[in-house]
Amino acid sequence: MKTRRLFRAAAAATCGALLLAGCSAGNPGTSSATAGPVTTTWPDPGAGLQGVTLTLWMSTQTAAMADNVIKAFEAKTGAKINKVVIPDVYETNAPTKLATGAKPDLATWQPTGSMLSLLKPATDLQSLDGAPWLAKQTPAIQKLGLVNGHHYAAFVNVPSVLGVFYNKSVFQKAGITSTPKNFNELLSDAQKIKAKGVAPFFGAAGDQWPTQWWPQVLLAEASKKGLWERVSQNKEKFTDPEILGAVRQFQDMVKQGLFNKDDKTSKYTESGPALLKGEAAMVLQLTSFASLMQSTADTATIDREIGWFPISKDGNIATSVPGGDNALVAFKTGDPKRESGARQFLRFWLETYYPDYVKSAGTVSIEPTVPAPAGVPEVVKQASAALDDAAGSMQQNAAVNPDFYVNLANMVNGTMTPEQVTSTTQSQFAQLAQALGIQGF
Amino acid sequence: MLYPSSFLAPAFAVLAVFFFLPTVFNFVYAFTDWSAFHDDIRPVGLANVKAVLSNGALLSSLRITIVYAVLVAIMQTGFGLGLALLLERDTRINRFARVVFFVPVLMSALAVGYTFQALLKPDGPLNGLIGALTGQHVTIPWLGSTTWTVVTVAFVNSWKWMGLAMVIFLAGLKTIPADVLEAARIDGAGRWRTFLSIRFPLIAPAVTFNVATALLGSFNGFDTILATTGGGPAQQTEVLDIYIFRVYGNGLFAQATTMSLALLLLVALLAFPVIGYLRKRERVL
Numbered sequence: 206m207k208t209r210r211l212f213r214a215a216a217a218a219t220c221g222a223l224l225l226a227g228c229s230a231g232n233p234g235t236s237s238a239t240a241g242p243v244t245t246t247w248p249d250p251g252a253g254l255q256g257v258t259l260t261l262w263m264s265t266q267t268a269a270m271a272d273n274v275i276k277a278f279e280a281k282t283g284a285k286i287n288k289v290v291i292p293d294v295y296e297t298n299a300p301t302k303l304a305t306g307a308k309p310d311l312a313t314w315q316p317t318g319s320m321l322s323l324l325k326p327a328t329d330l331q332s333l334d335g336a337p338w339l340a341k342q343t344p345a346i347q348k349l350g351l352v353n354g355h356h357y358a359a360f361v362n363v364p365s366v367l368g369v370f371y372n373k374s375v376f377q378k379a380g381i382t383s384t385p386k387n388f389n390e391l392l393s394d395a396q397k398i399k400a401k402g403v404a405p406f407f408g409a410a411g412d413q414w415p416t417q418w419w420p421q422v423l424l425a426e427a428s429k430k431g432l433w434e435r436v437s438q439n440k441e442k443f444t445d446p447e448i449l450g451a452v453r454q455f456q457d458m459v460k461q462g463l464f465n466k467d468d469k470t471s472k473y474t475e476s477g478p479a480l481l482k483g484e485a486a487m488v489l490q491l492t493s494f495a496s497l498m499q500s501t502a503d504t505a506t507i508d509r510e511i512g513w514f515p516i517s518k519d520g521n522i523a524t525s526v527p528g529g530d531n532a533l534v535a536f537k538t539g540d541p542k543r544e545s546g547a548r549q550f551l552r553f554w555l556e557t558y559y560p561d562y563v564k565s566a567g568t569v570s571i572e573p574t575v576p577a578p579a580g581v582p583e584v585v586k587q588a589s590a591a592l593d594d595a596a597g598s599m600q601q602n603a604a605v606n607p608d609f610y611v612n613l614a615n616m617v618n619g620t621m622t623p624e625q626v627t628s629t630t631q632s633q634f635a636q637l638a639q640a641l642g643i644q645g646f
Numbered sequence: 647m648l649y650p651s652s653f654l655a656p657a658f659a660v661l662a663v664f665f666f667l668p669t670v671f672n673f674v675y676a677f678t679d680w681s682a683f684h685d686d687i688r689p690v691g692l693a694n695v696k697a698v699l700s701n702g703a704l705l706s707s708l709r710i711t712i713v714y715a716v717l718v719a720i721m722q723t724g725f726g727l728g729l730a731l732l733l734e735r736d737t738r739i740n741r742f743a744r745v746v747f748f749v750p751v752l753m754s755a756l757a758v759g760y761t762f763q764a765l766l767k768p769d770g771p772l773n774g775l776i777g778a779l780t781g782q783h784v785t786i787p788w789l790g791s792t793t794w795t796v797v798t799v800a801f802v803n804s805w806k807w808m809g810l811a812m813v814i815f816l817a818g819l820k821t822i823p824a825d826v827l828e829a830a831r832i833d834g835a836g837r838w839r840t841f842l843s844i845r846f847p848l849i850a851p852a853v854t855f856n857v858a859t860a861l862l863g864s865f866n867g868f869d870t871i872l873a874t875t876g877g878g879p880a881q882q883t884e885v886l887d888i889y890i891f892r893v894y895g896n897g898l899f900a901q902a903t904t905m906s907l908a909l910l911l912l913v914a915l916l917a918f919p920v921i922g923y924l925r926k927r928e929r930v931l
Contacts, residue, residue, distance in 0.1 A: 642684060
C-alpha cells in the first residue's frame with residue numbers, strides 16, 4: 206500500500222515537473238546562448254577541416270545541386286558534409302523538423318523575407334553581412350536575402366523572375382508578330398490564339414501554387430510603389446481595390462476560357478510539355494520553368510521554339526521571386542568550429558569553386574567576373590537580365606507569406622469569389638503577422 | 647502476489663512520457679502563442695480558440711472530415727463483408743485471393759495514393775480503359791470534381807483497408823457454429839435468409855470492430871488523401887489533418903495544436919455513442 210502511494214506521488218511529481226519545464230521552456234532547439242554578436246571571421250576557403258562534419262539540409266528539388274561542390278570541398282579540406290534530403294513539402298517539413306530541436310549547419314532555403322522569418326533569422330541564423338563573396342555578386346543580388354537590413358541568405362544562382370514563356374510557332378500561326386507591351390495587349394493576343402483553337406495559357410491549378418503568379422504580375426507596378434510594404438504595415442489590405450482588382454482580372458481570364466480545359470486538375474510538370482508541343486501558347490512561370498523544359502528538350506530546341514517576355518499591368522516589368530534552389534542559409538548551432546566550417550563551405554562554393562559550379566550546373570552566373578557557360582537557354586539569359594529592373598513579389602517584399610494560392614485555386618474551381626479570396630487571405634496574413642509580432646496587427 | 651507492484655514503474659514511466667505527456671501538452675500548447683516566429687511561449691488564454699473559430703476553414707474541414715469518415719466506414723465495411731462472404735470457403739483459389747486482397751493493407755498509404763492519382767488522371771489508364779470499352783474519348787477528371795472527389799478518395803482509402811475488414815469478417819464468420827447453420831438449413835432457410843437472420847447478427851462483434859476502426863480511424867485521414875489530391879480541388883478533400891498540417895507548416899504551431907484538440911474532442915464525442923450503439927447490437931448474442 207505504502208509502495209503504491211509512494212509510486213503515485215512520484216509519478217505525479219514527475220509529470221508535474223515535466224509539465225512545468227515544458228511551460229517555461231522556449232521553442233525546442235533554440236537557446237539564448239546561441240544568440241550573439243555578428244560574425245566577423247571568414248575562414249580561408251581551402252583551410253583544413255579534418256574531423257569536422259557539417260550537416261546540410263536540402264529539398265528533393267535541390268537534392269543533387271551541391272553534389273560536385275561537396276565532393277570538391279571534402280577533398281580540399283578533409284571536412285565531411287552530411288547531406289540530408291528533407292521530403293516534400295520542404296518549406297513545411299523543414300520548419301517542423303526544426304521545431305522538434307533538430308538543427309543543421311547549412312540548408313537550402315527560399316531567400317525571401319517572409320520565408321526567412323520562419324527560421325527566426327535574428328537568433329537562429331548566422332548573419333552573412335560582410336561576406337567576401339557579396340562584393341563579387343551583381344548589385345541586384347546584393348539587395349536580396351535581407352531581413353531587417355542583414356544578409357541571411359547566400360545566393361548561389363540567379364533568382365527566378367516571373368515572365369511569360371511562349372511558343373513561337375503558335376504566335377506566328379495566330380498572326381502575332383511582336384510580344385505584347387502591356388497586359389491589355391497580352392489579353393488581345395490571347396483572344397487571337399483562342400480563335401485559332403489553341404489554349405492561350407496553360408494554368409496548373411491542380412498544383413494550386415501556380416495560380417498566384419497572375420495577380421502578382423498584375424501588381425508589379427504597385428509593388429514598385431511599396432504595395433507589399435504597406436500591406437505588411439496593415440496600411441493597405443488584400444481586400445482594397447488594388448489587390449482585389451488584380452484577383453478579379455484573373456477571374457475574368459478564367460471565365461473567358463483563356464486557360465487549358467483541364468486547368469483545374471493540371472500539374473506544373475505538365476505545363477512544360479504542353480508548351481513545347483504547342484498545346485498551349487503561353488505559360489506564366491518562374492525562370493526555373495526552363496529547367497522543366499530542359500528535362501524533355503535540348504537547348505537548341507528550346508531556343509528555336511520558345512520565347513520569353515516579362516509582363517505587368519502597364520508594361521513589361523518582371524516580378525522577382527527568389528526560390529528554394531537559389532540560396533543557402535547557415536544556422537547558429539552553438540558550436541564555433543561548425544559555424545565557422547559552414548561559412549568556409551559557402552566561401553568555397555561562391556569563390557573558389559564558383560566557375561566550376563556554374564559550368565556543371567549550366568546556369569547563369571551571378572558573379573560578373575565568371576562567364577556564363579555554353580548551353581544556357583536564351584530564355585534564361587533574358588529572364589536573368591530582367592532581374593535588374595524587376596518588382597518584388599509578395600513572397601519577397603511582404604512580411605509573411607499567406608496561402609494566397611490556395612484561395613486563388615479555390616476561385617479557379619468556382620468555390621470562392623474574388624472578395625472571399627482577398628478577405629480570407631487578409632485574415633491569414635493578419636494571423637501570421639500577429640504571430641510574428643508586427644506592429645499594427 | 648508474485649511480483650511487487652513497483653515492477654510496473656518502468657511501464658508506467660514509458661506510458662507517461664510517450665502517451666500521457668504529449669496529450670497533456672496538446673492541451674497546454676493550445677492556449678499559448680507557440681509559433682515558428684519567436685523563441686518564447688506565452689499563455690494567451692482562449693485567443694487561439696477564437697482565431698480558429700473565426701475562420702470558416704475549421705468548420706469546413708470538420709464537415710469534410712465527417713463526410714469522409716462516414717463514407718470510408720460504409721465502403722470499407724461493405725467491401726470487407728462482400729469479400730469475406732465471397733472468399734469464405736477454404737478453397738485454394740480463395741486462400742490465394744485473400745492474400746491478394748490483403749496486400750494493399752501492407753502497402754504504403756502514400757504509394758497507394760500516388761498510384762491512384764496516376765490511374766485517375768483525365769488522360770490516365772482508367773479513362774483509357776473506359777474509352778476502349780465504350781469506343782469514345784473519355785476524359786473524366788476523377789479527382790477534379792468539387793463534389794465527388796471526396797467520394798473517390800474515400801474509395802481509395804477503403805480499397806487499401808478492405809483486406810483488413812475482410813480478415814476480421816472471415817474470423818467472425820468462422821466462429822458461427824456449424825449446427826446453427828445446419829438447423830437453419832433444415833428449417834428451410836435459403837442463403838439470403840440465413841445471412842440476414844443468422845450469420846449477420848452473429849458477426850456483430852466484427853461489425854463493431856470494423857465500423858469503429860474505419861470511422862474513428864478515418865478522422866485521422868491524412869496520407870492517402872495527401873498523396874491523391876493534397877486536399878484539392880478547392881479544398882474539398884482538405885480533411886482536418888491536412889488543414890492542421892498546412893497551418894503548422896505556416897509556422898502557427900499553437901493554432902494547429904488547438905485544431906488537433908478540436909479533432910480529439912470530436913472523435914471522443916462520436917466514439918462513445920457509436921461504439922455504445924454497436925455494442926448494444928451485440929447483446930442479442
